Amino acid sequence: xxxxxxxxxxxxxxxxxxxxxxxxxxxxxxxxxxxxxxxxxxxxxxxxxxxxxxxxxxxxxxxxxxxxxxxxxxxxxxxxxxxxxxxxxxxxxxxxxxxxxxxxxxxxxxxxxxxxxxxxxxxxxxxxxxxxxxxxxxxxxxxxxxxxxxxxxxxxxxxxxxxxxxxxxxxxxxxxxxxxxxxxxxxxxxxxxxxxxxxxxxxxxxxxxxxxxxxxxxxxxxxxxxxxxxxxxxxxxxxxxxxxxxxxxxxxxxxxxxxxxxxxxxxxxxxxxxxxxxxxxxxxxxxxxxxxxxxxxxxxxxxxxxxxxxxxxxxxxxxxxxxxxxxxxxxxxxxxxxxxxxxxxxxxxxxxxxxxxxxxxxxxxxxxxxxxxxxxxxxxxxxxxxxxxxxxxxxxxxxxxxxxxxxxxxxxxxxxxxxxxxxxxxxxxxxxxxxxxxxxxxxxxxxxxxxxxxxxxxxxxxxxxxxxxxxxxxxxxxxxxxxxxxxxxxxxxxxxxxxxxxxxxxxxxxxxxxxxxxxxxxxxxxxxxxxxxxxxxxxxxxxxxxxxxxxxxxxxxxxxxxxxxxxxxxxxxxxxxxxxxxxxxxxxxxxxxxxxxxxxxxxxxxxxxxxxxxxxxxxxxxxxxxxxxxxxxxxxxxxxxxxxxxxxxxxxxxxxxxxxxxxxxxxxxxxxxxxxxxxxxxxxxxxxxxxxxxxxxxxxxxxxxxxxxxxxxxxxxxxxxxxxxxxxxxxxxxxxxxxxxxxxxxxxxxxxxxxxxxxxxxxxxxxxxxxxxxxxxxxxxxxxxxxxxxxxxxxxxxxxxxxxxxxxxxxxxxxxxxxxxxxxxxxxxxxxxxxxxxxxxxxxxxxxxxxxxxxxxxxxxxxxxxxxxxxxx
Numbered sequence: 001x002x003x004x005x006x007x008x009x010x011x012x013x014x015x016x017x018x019x020x021x022x023x024x025x026x027x028x029x030x031x032x033x034x035x036x037x038x039x040x041x042x043x044x045x046x047x048x049x050x051x052x053x054x055x056x057x058x059x060x061x062x063x064x065x066x067x068x069x070x071x072x073x074x075x076x077x078x079x080x081x082x083x084x085x086x087x088x089x090x091x092x093x094x095x096x097x098x099x100x101x102x103x104x105x106x107x108x109x110x111x112x113x114x115x116x117x118x119x120x121x122x123x124x125x126x127x128x129x130x131x132x133x134x135x136x137x138x139x140x141x142x143x144x145x146x147x148x149x150x151x152x153x154x155x156x157x158x159x160x161x162x163x164x165x166x167x168x169x170x171x172x173x174x175x176x177x178x179x180x181x182x183x184x185x186x187x188x189x190x191x192x193x194x195x196x197x198x199x200x201x202x203x204x205x206x207x208x209x210x211x212x213x214x215x216x217x218x219x220x221x222x223x224x225x226x227x228x229x230x231x232x233x234x235x236x237x238x239x240x241x242x243x244x245x246x247x248x249x250x251x252x253x254x255x256x257x258x259x260x261x262x263x264x265x266x267x268x269x270x271x272x273x274x275x276x277x278x279x280x281x282x283x284x285x286x287x288x289x290x291x292x293x294x295x296x297x298x299x300x301x302x303x304x305x306x307x308x309x310x311x312x313x314x315x316x317x318x319x320x321x322x323x324x325x326x327x328x329x330x331x332x333x334x335x336x337x338x339x340x341x342x343x344x345x346x347x348x349x350x351x352x353x354x355x356x357x358x359x360x361x362x363x364x365x366x367x368x369x370x371x372x373x374x375x376x377x378x379x380x381x382x383x384x385x386x387x388x389x390x391x392x393x394x395x396x397x398x399x400x401x402x403x404x405x406x407x408x409x410x411x412x413x414x415x416x417x418x419x420x421x422x423x424x425x426x427x428x429x430x431x432x433x434x435x436x437x438x439x440x441x442x443x444x445x446x447x448x449x450x451x452x453x454x455x456x457x458x459x460x461x462x463x464x465x466x467x468x469x470x471x472x473x474x475x476x477x478x479x480x481x482x483x484x485x486x487x488x489x490x491x492x493x494x495x496x497x498x499x500x501x502x503x504x505x506x507x508x509x510x511x512x513x514x515x516x517x518x519x520x521x522x523x524x525x526x527x528x529x530x531x532x533x534x535x536x537x538x539x540x541x542x543x544x545x546x547x548x549x550x551x552x553x554x555x556x557x558x559x560x561x562x563x564x565x566x567x568x569x570x571x572x573x574x575x576x577x578x579x580x581x582x583x584x585x586x587x588x589x590x591x592x593x594x595x596x597x598x599x600x601x602x603x604x605x606x607x608x609x610x611x612x613x614x615x616x617x618x619x620x621x622x623x624x625x626x627x628x629x630x631x632x633x634x635x636x637x638x639x640x641x642x643x644x645x646x647x648x649x650x651x652x653x654x655x656x657x658x659x660x661x662x663x664x665x666x667x668x669x670x671x672x673x674x675x676x677x678x679x680x681x682x683x684x685x686x687x688x689x690x691x692x693x694x695x696x697x698x699x700x701x702x703x704x705x706x707x708x709x710x711x712x713x714x715x716x717x718x719x720x721x722x723x724x725x726x727x728x729x730x731x732x733x734x735x736x737x738x739x740x741x742x743x744x745x746x747x748x749x750x751x752x753x754x755x756x757x758x759x760x761x762x763x764x765x766x767x768x769x770x771x772x773x774x775x776x777x778x779x780x781x782x783x784x785x786x787x788x789x790x791x792x793x794x795x796x797x798x799x800x801x802x803x804x805x806x807x808x809x810x811x812x813x814x815x816x817x818x819x820x821x822x823x824x825x826x827x828x829x830x831x832x833x834x835x836x837x838x839x840x841x842x843x844x845x846x847x848x849x850x851x852x853x854x855x856x857x858x859x860x861x862x863x864x865x866x867x868x869x870x871x872x873x
Contacts, residue, residue, distance in 0.1 A: 057085070061083065061086060065114075072119075083132070084131075106524070112137075117135065125151050128147075136163070140169060140587035156177070156194075165195060165198065166591055167230070167590045168589075172587070174196055174200055178204070184212060185212070190213070191222035194222075197233075205233065205236045211244075213237065213240045217237075232678075235678065237259055238262045241254060248267055257284065260289075261285060265742075269293075270293055271736060280311055281306075282308075284310050285314070290314025298319050299323070304331050307338075312338055313342060316741075317764035317792050328354060332367065343399075347367075347369055348766075348796070350370065352792055354366065359374075364383070368391050368395040371388065372397070375413070376388045386417060389413075392410065392414070411439045414436055423446070426451055430454075433455070443469075445466060445473060449473060449479060450480055453470075457495055471502070471503060474498070484506050485511070488514050488517075489514050492522065496526050497527070499526075499528060499536070504539070515540055516540055518536075523596075534596045538598045541598065550578055551578045551579035551581070562588045566595075573598070573600040577604045580605070585612075586612070589621070589625070589626070590624045592605075593625070593626040594626075602627055616636070616640055616641060617639075619642055625651070630656055632660065634660060637663045637667060645676065645678035646678065648664070648679055649679075651664055661690055665683060684710060693721065696721045696722065699725060701725040702729055704729040708742075708745055709745055711746060719748040723749030726743055730742045744763075748774060752781065759784075759788030765791070766790075767790065771806055782813075783820065801825055807827070814831070815827075815828035816831065
């Protein structure tokens with residue numbers, strides 16, 4: 001038996017809750033303390049009192065907010081110094097689906113910092129230096145009113161080292177600095193901003209000489225600050241650097257790692273340059289970026305294992321053709337070792353090359369996702385069907401469309417392999433099925449009782465009948481978790497992925513203290529969205545709201561309340577309305593709009609803003625709106641004073657209604673803002689197809705070099721206009737392999753002559769892209785030209801032969817020409833038959849109807865005359 005560890009050795013092993021209890025025990029044991037701290041802990045509600053001076057340094061990181069309320073100024077400074085010295089800030093976002101995460105700190109850390117800085121009426125450089133990390137508790141009001149301009153600039157080195165500033169704080173400090181005359185004249189003065197650089201606006205950054213940026217990014221301490229910048233600012237940094245660097249290889253070398261994924265892919269075409277593989281390996285690329293230089297890298301690197309995961313994800317069919325089957329197999333095995341995630345088109349191409357000369361006997365050496373495109377019989381040389389489905393269950397099933405025939409067949413084969421003849425799936429088989437459990441029908445969920453709940457909680461979404469079955473199983477109480485009425489916060493944490501399925505009938509049975517404790521201790525790390533968390537808040541709030549005559553004394557909205565993400569459960573809508581009077585929300589919006597407010601509470605918050613800005617919201621406020629955006633009317637949007645493309649991006653990302661989005665884009669352009677690359681990136685995500693011809697023609701062709709648009713759902717007119725612009729934009733790369741990667745998103749507007757030219761360039765077009773071509777362009781292509789376009793994807797044409805418009809193309813080709821493709825394509829016309837292509841006429845105008853009617857009237861007589869002439873001749 002080993003000896004017990006000392007208390008110091010045990011500290012790293014204790015969870016936060018254990019720390020709290022230990023702090024309480026130590027605090028209670030220090031009766032000789034000079035200053036008493038009172039705090040309560042949610043586990044046992046035991047009040048503890050202790051002295052800051054008597055607590056070990058490691059424990060000051062776990063004090064609760066109420067523990068520091070009664071400190072003197074000197075003790076507050078002393079504690080702040082100890083916190084800065086001993087407490088490591090965890091640089092992780094809280095919850096993956098929050099709209100914004102304005103700070104990296106927990107609620108408790110923010111409240112402790114806020115409480116400590118509240119002890120001071122004025123902040124001198126000496127006080128700010130001593131506060132250290134605790135300065136993150138400064139409110140915007142403190143920054144604007146309690147720090148002089150001179151003191152702020154003198155304190156810049158200390159403030160620049162503070163981590164966790166939210167957007168409002170960093171912007172307030174930067175704006176005050178610039179107003180007071182601070183000059184960013186060189187790289188050193190920019191780097192001096194430290195963590196506050198996130199408070200710079202894109203327009204301010206663009207106003208700086210490029211040399212300032214290039215000098216700053218050479219400084220390691222400044223480069224570290226770039227990691228946590230908002231995306232819009234990262235894009236602006238990349239614009240500034242790329243405008244000063246003429247060669248792609250030099251750009252890759254100079255750009256900081258944290259900014260690499262924001263380089264436009266058109267700037268990663270190396271032509272005759274040889275990029276440094278070491279430089280490429282060191283950075284994180286997107287799949288589209290990596291595809292631009294994948295060919296250059298793969299031909300020069302003999303050992304694929306030396307390539308990074310980020311580079312390997314750029315795999316393209318064109319390269320696969322050039323390097324041969326054996327090398328592709330080596331490449332795929334390297335991808336497995338590096339856990340490379342590929343897209344559906346990439347995997348479909350990869351499996352064709354890997355199996356070109358037969359099915360390998362070591363399929364476990366290849367990426368698991370590849371198995372989705374093979375069958376259990378293909379796997380027989382490697383292992384059993386159980387092993388096959390155990391691997392498939394761990395693969396990315398979403399690569400196959402939900403409800404697709406391929407995905408349904410996989411599930412049927414899995415059930416047969418596991419000999420599941422009824423509707424009951426035990427836990428062992430559920431473990432093997434893995435992600436396939438998410439496709440089980442409602443009869444299996446009901447028939448299996450609670451044995452599937454753990455696996456189902458990992459699923460991202462459910463069909464309506466699945467949701468009903470899950471609710472039925474949960475409500476029955478016949479599971480290992482018991483009925484909802486006995487659940488604890490830990491139970492909710494185990495079932496976290498199923499919470500969105502719970503309706504009022506289930507939520508109302510869960511003890512409110514369990515819901516509250518789960519929100520406090522577990523919701524931070526939950527994947528649930530703010531809206532989903534809001535449904536829990538609605539269950540905790542009283543069902544009947546008493547009209548508030550005024551704000552209760554114990555519910556005054558303080559800085560501590562605004563920093564508490566449990567604020568929604570503290571106020572009914574009526575109380576919130578009463579307590580918001582004379583409270584300015586603008587400086588706290590980016591923080592509180594991440595909280596799980598109910599719809600009624602949000603309406604109250606919006607009322608407050610509308611009263612403050614009766615003539616419309618300014619740009620500075622629009623970028624903080626978040627949850628209010630979808631409730632805005634078209635008339636309100638027409639009054640918004642939107643001036644920044646970054647604000648446009650923020651708003652469009654959250655707007656769900658087309659009328660609102662159209663009004664916003666028109667308002668943006670009407671105010672004189674250009675449709676440049678930044679604006680197009682914002683619009684492309686969901687709203688590109690809303691642009692009319694007038695707006696489309698305002699787009700500068702060169703802007704398309706910096707974006708990659710998705711036109712798949714747009715009108716033919718939109719596709720035609722943007723294809724012409726894209727062709728001009730990339731004309732200088734027409735003879736390079738990268739040209740097809742650039743032009744592919746726009747091919748829906750390409751004329752037949754351009755497609756025939758592409759058919760000679762080994763582009764390996766997917767059949768999905770072929771099916772989205774202009775109808776007249778597709779119908780003009782010969783089987784030989786289609787073969788040239790599809791390359792290794794030619795055999796996929798058979799799967800599409802009964803789908804429009806491929807079916808129509810097949811029917812209008814001669815069968816003899818189709819036979820030459822050698823893929824078994826049928827349905828073409830036989831020799832001796834006439835091929836008729838149905839023209840796509842526009843509806844005739846009213847002026848032409850008379851002529852058409854007269855022609856129809858005379859047709860029988862003309863036909864009869866023709867036949868009689870033939871008979872008499």
